[in-house]
Amino acid sequence: MMNTAETAPSTDTESNDNSAAPRAVDWDNPRVSAILSAAAKCFARKGFSATTLAEIGKELGLRKSIVHYYFASKAALIHEVQSYSYHKYLDKVKDAIRVSGDGSTTRMMNALGSLWEVVQTNKTGTGLNIEVWSASRRDPELKRRAANLQRDARKLIREGVSDVLGSQAQSFPNVDALSTLILATVNGLAVSDYLEGEEVNAKEAYDLFLYLLKLGLQQYEHQGPQA
Amino acid sequence: MMNTAETAPSTDTESNDNSAAPRAVDWDNPRVSAILSAAAKCFARKGFSATTLAEIGKELGLRKSIVHYYFASKAALIHEVQSYSYHKYLDKVKDAIRVSGDGSTTRMMNALGSLWEVVQTNKTGTGLNIEVWSASRRDPELKRRAANLQRDARKLIREGVSDVLGSQAQSFPNVDALSTLILATVNGLAVSDYLEGEEVNAKEAYDLFLYLLKLGLQQYEHQGPQA
Numbered sequence: 001m002m003n004t005a006e007t008a009p010s011t012d013t014e015s016n017d018n019s020a021a022p023r024a025v026d027w028d029n030p031r032v033s034a035i036l037s038a039a040a041k042c043f044a045r046k047g048f049s050a051t052t053l054a055e056i057g058k059e060l061g062l063r064k065s066i067v068h069y070y071f072a073s074k075a076a077l078i079h080e081v082q083s084y085s086y087h088k089y090l091d092k093v094k095d096a097i098r099v100s101g102d103g104s105t106t107r108m109m110n111a112l113g114s115l116w117e118v119v120q121t122n123k124t125g126t127g128l129n130i131e132v133w134s135a136s137r138r139d140p141e142l143k144r145r146a147a148n149l150q151r152d153a154r155k156l157i158r159e160g161v162s163d164v165l166g167s168q169a170q171s172f173p174n175v176d177a178l179s180t181l182i183l184a185t186v187n188g189l190a191v192s193d194y195l196e197g198e199e200v201n202a203k204e205a206y207d208l209f210l211y212l213l214k215l216g217l218q219q220y221e222h223q224g225p226q227a
Numbered sequence: 228m229m230n231t232a233e234t235a236p237s238t239d240t241e242s243n244d245n246s247a248a249p250r251a252v253d254w255d256n257p258r259v260s261a262i263l264s265a266a267a268k269c270f271a272r273k274g275f276s277a278t279t280l281a282e283i284g285k286e287l288g289l290r291k292s293i294v295h296y297y298f299a300s301k302a303a304l305i306h307e308v309q310s311y312s313y314h315k316y317l318d319k320v321k322d323a324i325r326v327s328g329d330g331s332t333t334r335m336m337n338a339l340g341s342l343w344e345v346v347q348t349n350k351t352g353t354g355l356n357i358e359v360w361s362a363s364r365r366d367p368e369l370k371r372r373a374a375n376l377q378r379d380a381r382k383l384i385r386e387g388v389s390d391v392l393g394s395q396a397q398s399f400p401n402v403d404a405l406s407t408l409i410l411a412t413v414n415g416l417a418v419s420d421y422l423e424g425e426e427v428n429a430k431e432a433y434d435l436f437l438y439l440l441k442l443g444l445q446q447y448e449h450q451g452p453q454a
Contacts, residue, residue, distance in 0.1 A: 049276055050365055127364065133418060134361035137354065138277055147423045154427075180419060180432035181412070188415025191360060192407060196374045200381075205407035212439040219442055 025070070025080050032070055034060055036084045039077055044127030048078055048135055079141060082132055086149045089125055092118045093153060097160030105217050108164040109210055112182065115157075116206050119190050126190040154179045165217075185209055252297070252307050259297055261287055263311045266304055271354030275305055275362055306368060309359055313376045316352055319345045320380060324387030332444050335391040336437055339409065342384075343433050346417050353417040381406045392444075412436055 026032055038059040042051045053074060054064040071077040096114035119126070136143035158179035165175070185206070193202040253259055265286040269278045280301060281291040298304040323341035346352070363370035385406035392402070412433070420429040 045364065047361060047365060130357070130360045133357045133422065134274060136422065137272065138274060143422065147426065150419060150423055151426065174431070174435050177428065177431040177435040180416075180427055180429065181435050184415030184419050184429070184432060185408070185412045185436075186415070187418060188411030188413070189407075191414060192377060192411050195360065195363065195370065196377055199374065199378065200407055201404065202407065202411070204401070204404040205411060208401050208404040208408050209412075212443045215442045215446055216439045 027084060031066075033084075035062075035067055035070060035077075036081050039081045040085050040124055040128055043078070043081060043131055044124040047131050048074070053077070075139075078135070078139075079145065082128070082142065082145055082149075085125060085128055086145075086152075089118070089122065090149075090152055090156060092122075093156050097156065097163075104164050105214055108161070108217065109214060111160055111164060112210055112213070115182075115186060116203070119186050120193070120203075123194070126194050129187070130191065130194070150183065154183050157182050254311060258293075260311075262289075262294055262297060262304075263308050266308045267312050267351055267355055270305070270308060270358055271351040274358050275301070280304070302366075305362070305366075306372065309355070309369065309372055309376075312352060312355055313372075313379075316345070316349065317376075317379055317383060319349075320383050324383065324390075331391050332441055335388070335444065336441060338387055338391060339437055339440070342409075342413060343430070346413050347420070347430075350421070353421050356414070357418065357421070377410065381410050384409050 027036070035056065039051075039056045042056050042059065045051075051074075052064075053067045053071075056077075057064045057067045067077075071080065093115060096118050097111040132142060132146050136146050154176075158175055161175055161178055161182075189202040189206055192200050192205075254263070262283065266278075266283045269283050269286065272278075278301075279291075280294045280298070283304075284291050284294045294304075298307065320342060323345050324338040359369060359373050363373050381403075385402055388402055388405055388409075416429040416433055419427050419432075
């Protein structure tokens with residue numbers, strides 16, 4: 001994989017810099033953030049098409065016209081909810097992978113354990129992700145934003161992994177593949193958990209993943225990469 | 228995880244036995260299977276709600292009334308497409324994990340390589356999966372069917388893994404977790420590939436996964452499990 005996260009031109013400045021130019025929608029306005037949070041919950045629960053602006057307003061005891069005042073259309077609200085939820089998610093991922101520990105492998109395992117907690121406690125995020133993936137085929141702008149989300153999350157994971165691996169990271173050839181794999185596994189297990197609930201022990205599968213990863217890192221520490 | 232695939236009562240006999248009682252919809256009827264395949268493509272491309280029965284008929288040069296003759300409603304067609312695509316998918320998974328090789332670890336790697344090919348060459352399947360996951364929250368019957376699909380696929384993978392591990396399988400404590408992990412990783416990487424396309428090298432990430440798995444199996448062969 002190319003280092004796309006670093007070399008690709010950014011087409012979405014908000015996604016890369018929280019303190020960028022003033023936004024059309026002010027996330028610091030309590031009413032705006034309340035609407036965005038309520039919309040995220042409704043969308044995650046019922047999907048985009050089955051949710052009306054009136055229902056979102058109702059969650060907050062607001063009239064539909066108030067929601068309309070802040071968001072001209074449902075499409076605009078969907079895009080904004082996606083950006084908003086995704087920033088909150090990335091902030092949590094950032095915190096998670098900063099978890100410290102004793103050795104590099106231990107730190108890595110702690111960080112990835114925290115990443116799992118973030119995903120597990122964020123059922124709305126999983127529901128919203130699935131809705132975004134589905135709607136992406138009908139909405140190129142949403143797909144672009146979803147791809148940016150994935151890219152930024154991978155980049156964060158890669159930075160965390162590189163940080164944990166320290167001087168080893170430069171010689172570890174698969175840090176990109178590793179971050180892609182970690183994100184995909186977390187996403188896939190979140191879907192299993194969402195679909196099957198108690199029937200599947202996603203945590204146990206994730207722990208096995210961490211165990212395999214630990215073996216791989218130890219192997220690499222001792223012997224260098226083997227393919 | 229409980230051995231749900233074996234002990235849970237089956238509520239969907241078609242999903243467990245291809246030669247079960249006669250079906251209301253005859254998959255052996257060439258026109259029926261043509262409609263189901265065309266519908267799968269349309270649904271994967273545009274989603275359930277944006278696809279009309281008329282469009283599906285148009286793909287085959289059939290009038291909408293002919294599609295209606297076989298499928299009373301779009302909801303009925305969606306459920307049938309999901310069952311149909313899923314059986315075709317499971318048949319391919321079955322074939323894939325029966326791939327043989329020299330040693331047990333080599334066989335396992337061959338089988339999992341084939342599983343990847345199945346998923347990669349089945350973009351319609353990925354699109355349809357995402358649509359099913361999304362629609363599941365509004366359609367409990369679809370969710371039940373989607374959970375069955377996951378369960379059956381996990382069961383097949385677990386059987387394949389057990390077969391490959393041979394006598395080791397009985398003492399390997401994490402075969403359930405392993406099959407859950409394999410399915411989730413494949414699903415997650417298929418989503419990455421669908422969303423980001425060339426930006427992400429899903430195959431490279433999957434190869435890394437197989438490498439980690441191989442290390443784990445070798446470790447287990449030599450030293451028994453370590454957690």
